[in-house]
Amino acid sequence: MASSIRIEGIDAGYGAVRVLEDVSLDVNPGETVVLLGTNGNGKSTVIKCIMGLLRPTKGRISVTIDGVTHDLGGLSTVEIVDLGIALVPEGRRLFPRLSVEENLLLGAFRPTARSAMKDNLAFCYEAFPRLAERRRQLAGSMSGGEQQMLALGRALMLAPKLLLVDEPSVGLAPVLVARTIDKIQELKERWGLTVLMAEQNFTQALRIADRGYVIVHGHIAFEGRSAAELADNELIRKFYLGM
Numbered sequence: 001m002a003s004s005i006r007i008e009g010i011d012a013g014y015g016a017v018r019v020l021e022d023v024s025l026d027v028n029p030g031e032t033v034v035l036l037g038t039n040g041n042g043k044s045t046v047i048k049c050i051m052g053l054l055r056p057t058k059g060r061i062s063v064t065i066d067g068v069t070h071d072l073g074g075l076s077t078v079e080i081v082d083l084g085i086a087l088v089p090e091g092r093r094l095f096p097r098l099s100v101e102e103n104l105l106l107g108a109f110r111p112t113a114r115s116a117m118k119d120n121l122a123f124c125y126e127a128f129p130r131l132a133e134r135r136r137q138l139a140g141s142m143s144g145g146e147q148q149m150l151a152l153g154r155a156l157m158l159a160p161k162l163l164l165v166d167e168p169s170v171g172l173a174p175v176l177v178a179r180t181i182d183k184i185q186e187l188k189e190r191w192g193l194t195v196l197m198a199e200q201n202f203t204q205a206l207r208i209a210d211r212g213y214v215i216v217h218g219h220i221a222f223e224g225r226s227a228a229e230l231a232d233n234e235l236i237r238k239f240y241l242g243m
């Protein structure tokens with residue numbers, strides 16, 4: 001059974017600085033939803049709120065996993081991970097001095113994931129043959145594109161139901177951005193995931209999006225019921241797609 005996320009009217013910020021104001025967003029079962037916005041508009045802050053790394057001061061976040069709804073308010077990040085939610089963080093956050101395989105195994109840090117570690121490792125190597133070839137190489141010595149694949153693989157080691165991906169395009173050459181985005185969609189289909197991806201590369205993100213939201217100064221400025229609706233919006237075409 002597929003899983004979903006519901007964010008209802010959250011405010012959040014850092015100390016006295018309010019970043020998000022009245023943000024509502026849904027990710028329905030099996031969808032790839034993109035949260036689009038340029039730097040500093042609050043994409044990562046939304047992701048941090050879902051993961052319990054930052055507490056909203058108002059509103060509610062809930063997830064439905066395999067038909068059971070959980071309110072995330074008050075849950076720790078580890079409890080949220082245990083529900084079946086994995087994050088591929090911005091900047092990848094790998095352990096550069098550990099090998100590819102060690103990074104993957106560290107992904108399975110929760111007891112539930114540990115029991116399926118062998119199967120999930122085999123899945124990662126099958127999905128990313130390059131990681132299999134380089135399993136003993138130090139993560140920090142891999143190319144940016146390979147590191148992004150490793151970060152994705154590490155998240156999959158948790159066998160998640162919901163995958164959050166924060167700006168996978170950062171620091172990658174355009175051809176690698178396209179490859180990474182395609183890979184996210186391929187993994188989603190093969191693993192039966194629901195995906196929320198924050199991105200500033202509108203063109204690439206809209207290629208795989210079922211739907212999307214544009215965040216501007218911490219507000220949801222546009223919501224598109226399809227990728228085409230977002231791509232057809234005149235303001236989005238002008239300001240973000242350069243058309």
Ligand SMILES: Nc1ncnc2c1ncn2[C@@H]1O[C@H](COP(=O)(O)OP(=O)(O)OP(=O)(O)O)[C@@H](O)[C@H]1O
Pocket residue numbers: 014017019037038039040041042043044045046090167200
């Ligand atoms: N730890 C923090 N303390 C104070 N302000 C922060 C902190 N993290 C982010 N901010 C501020 O919150 C705002 C939103 O940042 P956020 O990282 O959510 O944006 P973003 O859309 O994900 O962009 P980016 O691509 O730069 O990560 C920015 O003005 C940023 O300076």
